[in-house]
Amino acid sequence: IKKITIQRLHEMKRQGEKMSMLTAYDYTMARILDEAGVEILLVGDSAANVMAGYETTLPISLDHMIYYGASVARACKRAMVIVDLPFGTYQGDPETAIRSAVRVMKETSSHGIKIEGGAEIEESVKKILSAGIPVMGHLGLTPQSINKFGTFSVRAKEEAEANKLISDAKLLEELGCFAIVLEKVPATLAKTVAEQLTIPIIGIGAGAGVDGQVLVVQDMMGMNKDFKPKFLRRYADLQTIMTEAAANYINDVKSGDFPNQDESY
Numbered sequence: 001i002k003k004i005t006i007q008r009l010h011e012m013k014r015q016g017e018k019m020s021m022l023t024a025y026d027y028t029m030a031r032i033l034d035e036a037g038v039e040i041l042l043v044g045d046s047a048a049n050v051m052a053g054y055e056t057t058l059p060i061s062l063d064h065m066i067y068y069g070a071s072v073a074r075a076c077k078r079a080m081v082i083v084d085l086p087f088g089t090y091q092g093d094p095e096t097a098i099r100s101a102v103r104v105m106k107e108t109s110s111h112g113i114k115i116e117g118g119a120e121i122e123e124s125v126k127k128i129l130s131a132g133i134p135v136m137g138h139l140g141l142t143p144q145s146i147n148k149f150g151t152f153s154v155r156a157k158e159e160a161e162a163n164k165l166i167s168d169a170k171l172l173e174e175l176g177c178f179a180i181v182l183e184k185v186p187a188t189l190a191k192t193v194a195e196q197l198t199i200p201i202i203g204i205g206a207g208a209g210v211d212g213q214v215l216v217v218q219d220m221m222g223m224n225k226d227f228k229p230k231f232l233r234r235y236a237d238l239q240t241i242m243t244e245a246a247a248n249y250i251n252d253v254k255s256g257d258f259p260n261q262d263e264s265y
């Protein structure tokens with residue numbers, strides 16, 4: 001099996017071949033997604049929401065991200081594994097940033113890290129890259145800054161914010177980031193960024209004009225009926241399937257149907 005590398009992703013961009021990315025946080029799910037052929041598995045700090053039930057991504061710790069990251073990396077034979085650095089482990093201080101990134105690389109066997117922001121985190125990006133650690137950027141809606149934005153609504157609709165996003169994306173490319181996630185921005189803006197940059201732009205709620213797409217796996221598998229943003233497409237209805245399976249199991253236990261003789265020693 002040929003592992004997905006940065007070089008391969010860049011070749012895909014040059015050839016106009018779209019790349020697929022999904023989140024994963026655990027071994028079992030990661031094994032299935034890797035075997036399905038997803039190019040990149042993102043151990044997102046969305047784990048704070050979907051794995052731990054927090055309302056924002058702010059509370060998750062680096063130790064938790066490392067635990068999830070190592071679980072996913074153990075499952076992957078082909079996919080590139082990228083781990084989010086969580087809130088408070090890279091902003092403001094490049095020394096903290098590199099310590100966090102080095103811990104992720106040493107303790108998870110993943111292939112790179114993702115951090116949110118542009119010019120604000122320039123020094124941290126430089127420092128992490130200086131250690132030979134691949135960095136994926138993340139612009140647009142950056143959930144670690146939710147308290148600054150106030151809402152999870154579409155970003156960069158106004159010209160000033162759009163211009164800053166374009167210059168941040170160019171800066172991240174110049175610094176040496178290998179790819180950038182663009183979250184919840186107008187499709188035309190995302191397309192412009194993808195056209196102006198040579199590194200892959202991976203969108204979530206950023207339209208079809210980018211180089212690849214990412215979704216949170218529990219969302220696209222339909223495991224949470226209450227979460228239905230416009231950008232989400234559901235590829236399965238696992239909530240219904242799992243609810244029915246659990247109900248059938250409960251019935252069989254209560255009726256004495258499970259276990260039967262074949263299922264007993």
Ligand code: KIV
Nearest residue numbers: 023044045046181214
């Ligand atoms: O944490 C996450 O799941 C993410 C993706 C939505 C890009 O950062």
Ligand code: NA
Nearest residue numbers: 044045046084
């Ligand atoms: Na994230």
